[in-house]
Amino acid sequence: MKLSFEEEIKRRRTFGIVSHPDAGKTTLTEKLLLFGGAIQEAGAVKSNKIKKGATSDFMEIERQRGISVATSVLAFEYKNIKINILDTPGHKDFAEDTFRTLTAVDSVIVVIDVAKGVEEQTEKLVSVCRMRKIPMIVFINKMDREGKDAFDLLDEVEQKLGLRVTPLSFPIGMGYDFKGIYNIWEKNINLFSDESSKNILDTTEIEDLESEQLDQLVGEKSANTLREEIELTSGIYPEFNKEEYQNGDLQPVFFGSALNNFGVRELLDCFVDIAPMPRPKESDVREVFPTEKKFTGFVFKIHANMDPKHRDRLAFIKIVSGTFERNTPYLHTRLGKKLKFSSPNAFFAEKKEIVDISFPGDIVGLHDTGNFKIGDTLTAGEQMNYKGIPSFSPEHFRYINNADPMKSKQLAKGIDQLMDEGVAQLFTLDLNGRKVIGTVGALQYEVIQYRLEHEYGAKCSYENLNVHKACWIQAEDEKSEEFKEFKRVKSKFLAKDKRDQLVFLADSHFSLQMTQDKYKGLKFHFTSEFDN
Template structure:
């Protein structure tokens, strides 16, 4: 195996998805601890002077105790080069999460064992399912009283339509939680409630080994455990690596992220079972990183002001094939220009360092003076483009104005940068005497983040006036039908590329317009791929 092949096959790039408060940021930090990337985990919801989660670097995240933007975390572990994409759990920031998932080769689905599959988990799972990527499940908070493990497995199948194979199985739960049994490795990991990090690992010949009776000490608990294992062996799904890689079977791991119990076991299994960088569809066909050795990659995220002192802007690039070298020249396919990439960085959330090279599967940051857009393809050699980024119709709209006229220049700069990084969608009124700017977002909390960031990053105070619309549809057509539509239809706006968009208050209004103009096409996004 060549150096390039070994570099690619030891890469693991995955996203963590969950409903808010399932413990996602905590799990992320424990993985970083095991990887030696940090020495001490932060607190997700800490007081003013306490440490904050390493992945929550934005000031508003620290104050609110939530993740509002995806972050990239990279570390080495046991010969693997791991890239974690930590995504916002809150549904109001789902568009950022959806785009980030396009850069992942697999996903870890974190579920609160007391609550089961929740709404946001279902939404994010669907995106993973559409992409056909492997999904690994971590049932969290086993040290608290939760639901029956069989119920949780049944819910995965009923609500998500995915079969499951528990790699390990809990002995007890909540106050009676005694540990987990690893079905693949045939070993027992004992839980010590007084010191959860102190994990005794005992090799056994199987679930009937008398050692289990000795160390657990509770005959009823052990008997229940053996019955459950027997039921799994007889009626449960068999372990099937092919089914896992195709996203049809999810391996389940039980543990507690906050106490670090089961996290390292999960990491060890995950790295062996999860895929190295996968092939990607492009305008030139499938790009397989092991066969296509030229550099290529796509921008899936842009973040302004990661370093407030420098007011900089970073484009996050997923490398899909080849080797990236600092200072190399690449083709920027959308603009047709050649770029020299001099300051590539890798990340630990907000922290970053200049790197000399990177490989397929890696996520690198590129200094962005305003050159890049989300979805841009960069290539070495032949020109081609990767599939477009997911892009969703906003559901909430507000007219936005600046309070102080003297701040207009900073206001426009802030709006432009936040639009380009995908934090908001910006529209302008069409055919009106007084032009207005309208902000569209997927979730209302994005308005609060917009207001906060404009104030703290661009020193601009804004006024938001909510509008009654719930749908935006891009309109495509030509000739008299389009001219009549533009003349007669109310609530028309244009997007940042000048394309016509119509805003509707409700589904009835939208259906009426579609029926009235059969020669026009109405689309849910600006890429004209998802017709209503």
């Protein structure tokens, strides 16, 4: 049965999963795919002591280090709802990728480790979600391990993250005494068992917590504790209200153990009921609504070499309005030219498939030969740009040297493509043409070195460079004496970025301050996205 355009939009849910590293985000992503029937077995299954890499960790270096460094896009169907998950890197060195991904989601699931509670990276990411009023659901993970008391955790989430929470499920015990979960949303009990291969016993409907059935299920002591705790939660926490959640004013909380598949189905069932469908987005000319018939979308990520055998780059596009159709010309607003795409990809767990038509909320991967940059907008013809896709000033700087003179072409191409991907930024010194790579986190240098060697066959080495900050320089009048003097005095600190914009590489906070005070007619920008 063919659904109408409006019905297709209504059945889409696009969300990101964010957390501190090691809170179990990638495991949760897998288990959601497992419940959606998109994968047959989880990657964490230890077969013959060889740990399979998690499904969503695409790149080899991620498998080796056990961290996600690139955002993966995974889609599956559940109860006739089309779900698009964007799994983000938790590691702080890759926060830039996560911030960009948050521009493409309609809601977020925040994963918190029961033992560690709220950690630094989670605080940063949640503050971005709060600022953008993105609806959030909190999942407290690893309940089968010893950790903090449920009420202490809820307090911590409220205080540290500035959220207003309401639990929609509640744990019965924890760690060694973990018996299961009372699902407040559906009024039933799920019992936990280590032994069973699925780790899930039958769900038992419990309309009335006072019934003796509860004592029989979990024992008298646990039953009484649960009764008290549930009474307490209904006294302390607000009742769940879907509208408040969708406006970003109330955050439901679930408890579970992703590794043991426990509490994940409850989270998913509630998510498909309450999570928002695709939302409108602000552009530089107007607000755009998903139900508009004309296509618009934007690039929030570029990934080179999704398949190392083929040198392919994919630009990931979030569709904001209208339908995106194969072989239809669309306007690339920055370049002012029309492009058409013969094989747009959708992602279904590990597989990519070519799609003929995609709807608002969907993420499409377009094969790119170098036309796209992060933040580019595609439309059916309207001249507009989507706003708010950040590019940060790097905090680490190193010279990059070619370690194999026979491979200088491969090195140049590799650097060029990785920079377009937003992994790091490249600066060329005016003085001697030496190449400098600036990154937000130090771990990116390893990733770049690894990928240059394994994907482009080029070797590089690094040398330290004492730079405190990169600033993009803008002069009111490029012919002014002041600008000429600045360029002469600071010549050894000047470089060009990939777009040929002038960059000042200040060697200390003090010298940056002095330079800004001295050259009042110049503007110093700390991100590369400013209006020329």
